[in-house]
Amino acid sequence: MKGKVVLLVLILFSAISTFAQNTQNVGLLDGVYVKENTPTRSPLAYPYLREADVMWSKKIWRIIDLNEKINLPLKWPSSQSTRDRRNMIDVLLSATKEGTLTAYDYMNDEFTNPITMKEVEARGGARVDTQRLTRPDPPYDEYDTVIAKDFNYDDVVAYRLKEEWYFDKQRSVLEVRIIGIAPLIYAKDEAGNVREGNQKIAMCWFYYPECRSLLAKAETFNRQNDAERRTLDDIFQKRMFNSYIYKEANVYDRNIGDYKTGIATLYESEKIKSEIANLEHDMWEY
Secondary structure: OHHHHHHHHHHHHHHHHHHHHHHHHOOOOOOOOOOOOHHHOOOOOOOOOOHHHEEEEEEEEEEEEOOOHHHHHHHOOOOOOOOOOOOHHHHHHHHHHHOOOOEEOOOOOOOOOEEOHHHHHHHOOOEEEEEEEEOOOOOOOEEEEEEEEOOOHHHOOEEEEEEEEEEEOOOOEEEEEEEEEEEEEEOEOOOOOEOOOOOEEEOOEEEHHHHHHHHOOOEOOOOOOHHHOOEHHHHHHOOOOOOEEEEEOOOOOOOHHHOOOOHHHHHHHHHHHHHHHHHHHHOOOO
């Protein structure tokens, strides 16, 4: 009987504390109005597309460098630094940790091998090491200690996009749809130092249509007006980013870097962009 009374008192005390905290937070608003638009947004649905209406299509792979000024809304703010906005990797990995988003193996961009959050973080450098230390006091014996290293979300420096361009004869338009997105980090050695050449490696792949419902609710910074912020989904749907092509669908399944070097890779990237633009231009008659 006494145990039940003690439990009841603890529950009552917890309820009073929670009520007091909620009462103190009433009226505390980080702004002048309650934001209701973005938190409840849904991504704009794609138009219906039949296979018979696709006259031409080509798969393209791109890299978005987060150091470019136009791409900064995808990188900043730094991880978990503010509740007002979140960068893209925070949105993706937080949903993966919650189980609402599926990550796929970085080796396969066809989304056939799902992986866990631990595997994603391990690819990013998270690990547990055992180190041998000596006690500072007598008898100065040695002992093993476990050192855990977490993955730093801010280590993401670029994103890889897989997309498909196609011409829809039903609507007479050339459009593009993003199929997958992969965060990239610099390859590091066992000591955690960036390897020579600054090679970028993929952590995992995300199926972009599955990400859209999350990205449509994530605000990004607008330099001109805080009341008219875009979302991460808007950035991709409106093509408000800069990138370069590193691969197009080809019989060898090879990247541009496999047969071009240096600045020639950028020229080849621009050539592919021009071919797509010219294709749309040549389909019209004057």
